[in-house]
Amino acid sequence: MVSVMVKVAPAYEVLIGKDILKSAGTLMKNVRPIGKCAVITDTNVEKLYLERVLSSLKEAGFDPHAYAFSAGEEHKTMETLTDILDFMSEIPLTRSDFVVALGGGVTGDMAGFAAGVYMRGIPFIQIPTTFLAAVDSSVGGKTAVDLKNGKNLAGLFHQPSLVITDIDTFKTLTPENYACGCAESIKMGVISDPELFSIFETGDPSTYEIEIVRRAVQAKADIVQRDEKEAGDRKLLNLGHTYGHSVEKLSRFTLPHGHAVAVGLAMAARAAEKMGDMDANTKERILKTLEKNNLPVALEFDAREIYQSSLNDKKMAGSSLSIIVPNEIGRCEIRKIPAKEFEKYIELGMQ
Numbered sequence: 436m437v438s439v440m441v442k443v444a445p446a447y448e449v450l451i452g453k454d455i456l457k458s459a460g461t462l463m464k465n466v467r468p469i470g471k472c473a474v475i476t477d478t479n480v481e482k483l484y485l486e487r488v489l490s491s492l493k494e495a496g497f498d499p500h501a502y503a504f505s506a507g508e509e510h511k512t513m514e515t516l517t518d519i520l521d522f523m524s525e526i527p528l529t530r531s532d533f534v535v536a537l538g539g540g541v542t543g544d545m546a547g548f549a550a551g552v553y554m555r556g557i558p559f560i561q562i563p564t565t566f567l568a569a570v571d572s573s574v575g576g577k578t579a580v581d582l583k584n585g586k587n588l589a590g591l592f593h594q595p596s597l598v599i600t601d602i603d604t605f606k607t608l609t610p611e612n613y614a615c616g617c618a619e620s621i622k623m624g625v626i627s628d629p630e631l632f633s634i635f636e637t638g639d640p641s642t643y644e645i646e647i648v649r650r651a652v653q654a655k656a657d658i659v660q661r662d663e664k665e666a667g668d669r670k671l672l673n674l675g676h677t678y679g680h681s682v683e684k685l686s687r688f689t690l691p692h693g694h695a696v697a698v699g700l701a702m703a704a705r706a707a708e709k710m711g712d713m714d715a716n717t718k719e720r721i722l723k724t725l726e727k728n729n730l731p732v733a734l735e736f737d738a739r740e741i742y743q744s745s746l747n748d749k750k751m752a753g754s755s756l757s758i759i760v761p762n763e764i765g766r767c768e769i770r771k772i773p774a775k776e777f778e779k780y781i782e783l784g785m786q
């Protein structure tokens with residue numbers, strides 16, 4: 436088992452290993468006193484891993500109560516959040532109890548949000564079961580639900596007390612879902628870790644999963660520690676996301692998040708090359724690496740549609756927008772542009 440410390444206040448540990456779900460309860464005893472907890476999961480993960488986690492919590496002396504919501508991004512809503520909060524209050528959870536998020540990014544974002552608002556905030560622990568959640572969403576404390584006008588429009592910052600990642604859970608992911616984790620990791624490599632990028636460029640990621648999760652989490656932690664609430668550098672983590680969220684919304688969420696990020700990253704690379712911010716060879720390396728890892732680099736939407744769909748994005752600040760421009764593998768810059776100019780970047784990103 437390896438560990439990464441996320442040094443925010445209070446600091447927390449991300450534990451990454453094989454077959455560690457069965458020890459989840461013991462690991463939690465190091466950060467939480469014995470008591471009640473709500474284990475929030477979705478209907479797919481419930482069938483696969485809930486029993487193992489509940490047994491381990493009971494063996495460690497905790498009193499776990501499980502709630503499974505219908506799986507899928509379309510259920511990442513205020514309605515589901517209300518159901519989770521009602522469930523927590525029926526147990527009833529108190530301020531000395533905690534929440535466990537067992538699942539992918541949708542579960543982590545909603546269970547974290549519920550923990551953040553329940554009784555004005557109680558602790559929560561992340562057990563990510565998708566590759567994407569392990570390398571990205573389980574760390575950093577962003578929680579949210581989608582509103583009808585856009586993704587993640589309601590939410591808060593609430594850091595977990597512990598993250599437990601068992602890479603064995605990736606074995607049951609569909610190839611499409613596995614690729615989503617590759618997309619967020621490749622993104623992280625382009626932002627700040629050329630060695631992480633090269634695993635995807637030249638190697639077989641399935642043989643380096645612990646190393647990938649460790650590197651991606653460390654890279655994210657380094658940024659989050661500098662800028663927890665996204666006043667500056669944390670915006671770098673949005674590389675590909677302004678384009679990505681727009682195509683995700685246009686697809687009515689039929690496109691998985693990681694695939695949308697891949698298309699967004701490809702668009703950011705093409706636009707950067709056309710604008711003279713990145714050389715042609717680096718752009719090609721990014722596109723080829725995405726394709727090698729079963730990710731899309733283009734979709735059928737037109738530039739106007741993507742631009743219209745981006746107008747509700749959180750990254751808009753008044754009439755301006757911060758976009759992340761990749762310069763080379765491992766270095767990106769934050770560029771504030773007039774919102775109207777984004778359409779030009781989208782057009783360049785599609786050619």
Ligand code: NAD
Nearest residue numbers: 479506539540541542564565567571572577604607608692
């Ligand atoms: P998800 O949670 O919907 O999981 C994808 C699918 O895989 C679901 O059907 C789920 O039931 C299933 N699943 C989960 N674990 C499984 C397993 N081990 N085996 C088989 N099936 C499994 O989605 P995701 O791709 O994990 O995460 C995407 C979400 O994460 C988006 O809502 C996105 O906005 C969010 N996100 C948040 C952050 C953040 O910083 N908070 C960062 C990136 C993404």
